[in-house]
Amino acid sequence: MVSRKAFVESHGATCSNWTWSWSFVNHEERFVIFGAWDTEDDGSKVMILDEEWATLRDRRQPGYPQSREHIRLVEEEGYRLLTFPMQQSRTEPGNDESAAKIAGFTPKLSERELIRVGTGWYAVTDGLMPMPEEVRVAELLTEGAARTVQVNSYERNPEARRRCLEHYGHRCIVCDFSFEDRYGSIGRCYIHVHHLVPLSEIGEEYEVDPLRDLVPVCPNCHAMIHAVRPMLSIEQLHDALRDD
Numbered sequence: 001m002v003s004r005k006a007f008v009e010s011h012g013a014t015c016s017n018w019t020w021s022w023s024f025v026n027h028e029e030r031f032v033i034f035g036a037w038d039t040e041d042d043g044s045k046v047m048i049l050d051e052e053w054a055t056l057r058d059r060r061q062p063g064y065p066q067s068r069e070h071i072r073l074v075e076e077e078g079y080r081l082l083t084f085p086m087q088q089s090r091t092e093p094g095n096d097e098s099a100a101k102i103a104g105f106t107p108k109l110s111e112r113e114l115i116r117v118g119t120g121w122y123a124v125t126d127g128l129m130p131m132p133e134e135v136r137v138a139e140l141l142t143e144g145a146a147r148t149v150q151v152n153s154y155e156r157n158p159e160a161r162r163r164c165l166e167h168y169g170h171r172c173i174v175c176d177f178s179f180e181d182r183y184g185s186i187g188r189c190y191i192h193v194h195h196l197v198p199l200s201e202i203g204e205e206y207e208v209d210p211l212r213d214l215v216p217v218c219p220n221c222h223a224m225i226h227a228v229r230p231m232l233s234i235e236q237l238h239d240a241l242r243d244d
Contacts, residue, residue: 007084007107008033016066022086023048023067031080032070035105036123037088044125048083051119071121074114082109083123115185124189161193163210172218174225174237179218192222198231 008014008024013033015021022035040047049071054064073079089103112123170191171178179187194217195208208214215234217225224240225232232240 002107004035004102004105007105011082011109017062020061020063021066022063023070025070025073025079030073030078031082032073033082033084033109034067034070034123035086035102036083037086039088041085045115045122046083046124047120048123049121071114075116081112081114081123083112084109113188115188117184117186157208160208160210160214164193164214165189165191165216167211168216170216172221173215174217174221174234175241177218177220191216192219193217194222194225196234 002010005018011026011033012029013024013026013031015024024033026032034048036046036048049064049067053061053067055061070079074081085106085108086102087104089101110125112125115122115124170180170189172191179190181187183190193214196213196215221237224237225234
């Protein structure tokens with residue numbers, strides 16, 4: 001197993017101290033690398049720095065000033081942001097306020113965007129995971145009853161999603177809603193991607209055309225599209241909005 005130092009140095013990055021650093025920089029190629037705690041990762045965004053991390057139990061944390069400078073390089077100097085996953089443990093197991101330490105890491109870099117929300121900085125991917133197609137179960141639901149429902153699972157290609165959003169943007173194609181316009185940086189890249197032909201109706205693997213088969217929609221419009229069977233077309237939902 002490669003060490004964290006060897007992994008980071010293999011990408012030409014370095015730091016001030018290998019013991020307490022969780023961020024690293026390559027000035028020649030203009031990128032920074034952050035180790036991202038698994039405990040802070042929700043799948044689409046992960047906190048990589050918070051102002052509250054500057055101190056722990058009234059003691060200044062030596063890695064914070066360096067990481068804050070690396071954040072500045074991304075925000076002000078245009079450095080790229082890369083992350084790799086780190087598994088977290090505590091110096092005092094069961095005490096979430098004790099110092100965090102690295103239990104392990106995954107030697108794989110992912111390119112991310114940086115947003116700031118409140119006192120924290122987040123490395124984000126292209127936003128919300130797509131919403132599964134609604135599954136209707138033809139049975140009477142009884143309160144308190146335990147039951148098992150088996151459904152088909154259809155794989156969704158993240159590259160197709162990325163290409164769809166690269167073409168159409170992150171604004172709802174039905175109502176023109178933008179999460180970033182409404183909520184600021186926390187809403188950047190936050191949108192659902194809708195399959196114009198439901199995967200559940202195709203029933204087999206097929207080649208998705210990201211520009212022909214997929215469109216960005218907000219969660220409200222996505223829910224209304226699937227509120228009836230057969231589902232509404234984009235044009236039908238547009239008409240419903242105009243009727244209001």
